[in-house]
Amino acid sequence: MRNQEYAPGEAQPAAGAGSAAPAGTRAPAALPPSGKTIGETQLIWMMALLMALNALGIDAVLPALDELARDLSVEGNSRQFVVGAYLLAAGLGALVPGAIADRYGRRPVLFASLASYIILSIACSLAWSFESLLALRFLQGFGAAGIVALPPAIIRDRVGGDKMARMMSLIFVIFLMVPAIAPSLGQGVLMVMGDWRWIFVFTALAGVAMGAWAWRNLPETLHPEDKQPIRPRIIARNMRATLTMRQALGYTIGSAVIFGALFGFINSAQQLVGEAFGAGPWFPAIFACCAGAMAIASWTNSRIVE
Template identity: 55%
Template sequence: MKMTAASASSKLGERELVTLMALLMSLQAFGIDSMLPALGVMAEELGAAGNDRQYVISSYFLGAGLGAFFPGAFADKFGRRPVLFVGLASYIFLSLACAIVTDFWWLIGLRLIQGISCAGLSVVPAAIVRDHVGGDRMARLMSLIMMVFLVVPIVAPAIGQLILMVADWRVIFVAMAVMGLGVALWVWLRLPETLTEANEQDIQPITILRNMKEALAKRESVGYVIGSALVFGSLFGFLNSSQQLIAESFGAGDYFALIFGASIIGMVLANFLNSRIVEKYGARRVGHAALIGFLLVSVVQLWSARSEEQTLWEFVPLLSMSMACLGFVGANFGAIAMQPFQHIAGAASSIQTSIRMTTGAVMGALIGQAYDGTAGPLATAMVICSCLGLACILYSERGKLFRAPGEARRYMQMHKNY
């Protein structure tokens, strides 16, 4: 018999739940950000030309997006724990496989497969949180999770750079496997099953398709999914080109890890602040304000990038402000998009994560490949993505932004069958 969410909560307190969910999600971030300082060395040793080095990042993103279609349905049938263990085992094994590869395109293929097989690590945590709570409280917990999670993107490039100082770049993949093993042991010992019998779903294809169709059919949700996918696509574009942009364009390769970490700190602070204010002001008010803020900062970044000689000290503060806005956007938009789907939390998390990751991966690859030695293509993409994202939110909200929490609940009740 499966545990209820209430009994799961009694074993796993809120702090431990937040930390463990953050670590599960951070395995994906570590598998990307720890690679960044080593991209140039990898490209040189394995014979990758020009911007091809970016495929080490974008292939993983694309695989994670494609793979995210499947774990939610299995998690709604067999439970959260089995899907997590499949993802963790794949993460460990394929990290070790990447460590011994000798051909660049074999590495890209393994990274794509790793992203597909480990997608559950991004999908299932949101379903587990939704098993416990919903609404603005879920937004608060997701902010706390993101705050802990974002410690990894800050320190991962530094870990990668430290490894490069004393060992081969392949040891970074070994470090990934070790981290995955540690998290797997924690899940095995402490995480109970949170899927209740009442919410268990059939694994029949017709059921999976029906649940995914439901997750995409609700107007109050789909705009937030696509809107956040577009906005975060510009972040993926930065991740793809960050090593070239910081190390080559601005000539600060020795300080890459420090600069990259500094750009993420704004996102950490935003999630901390969001966890304190979202239940008072509501996920919509905070998220909408953050998206508009992201658009305004992006316009300034574009103006700066089009100047004759943009400096690192102009680029980094603006980027950090953009990341801070994304910190508010991610947790709040994700919670709003998941709100109608407690009964199919796994399937909804799957399809939403897949859309975000796949869209982000494709856009990130396009933005990265447009790198021309300046921050211009990235800044242009940020402006375009934020404008399109705002249009998507206006669609979901029927043209009205900044709804108060009570008004938002009445809106969802009025349109729940739309």
């Protein structure tokens, strides 16, 4: 997420390390209101659950797609756009937070993303038509992209190398717990409240809780000397360099294939499992099994990656 320009032949620091000190050897630049730095265990849980807000915003509404479609007079497969619009916007939005967070710090961008997630969740609960809901979901996905994009940067500010890989694997274990239970949570809200709109209120409350926790305990991890100016020319040049680097391009394509398949499944899971296979009441449990298997694989990776 760096956009600093280096002269030819000049040694470049590792990503996330803006000075000669090795990543992870310095204390965070700012302290939370308690005056204490955040511990590794709390940091892992916080980053995982922040990222999981996006999963909650996507998966909790899956059991309610049928009722949503009836309420807003949606026919055919168009109901899937409620998920697809969010995913598409989140992908596009992921291009934005990096440079801004490198310039102004992690906390301001993270809390702006959280505010967007909360406000637009409430707005979705008040949607008056299917078209307005899709527009709000697109805006929500774009605005909340920083919730997913910033946790790896925050981790990288503190540690690097194999330890970062181990921490990110553990983060994904916790992160994948939310998709496992999100449809059940959404179905529970639907059963208790009787209206799909309350699911969006529930996700907004989850965002408020996470925001309060992060505001209280998460320090600013980007040191002042590491802040970078926003220079579109250099950002574009660095992106071009990344796209022409065979190793980076290979990992990018591999990740795109894997996550593309995952998002394709998420986008069609409710209709496929609930309707095509006639397993509607079992959908949350089947979805939880899929996410649980991924969590086990990620935990295994955390044990062997070093």
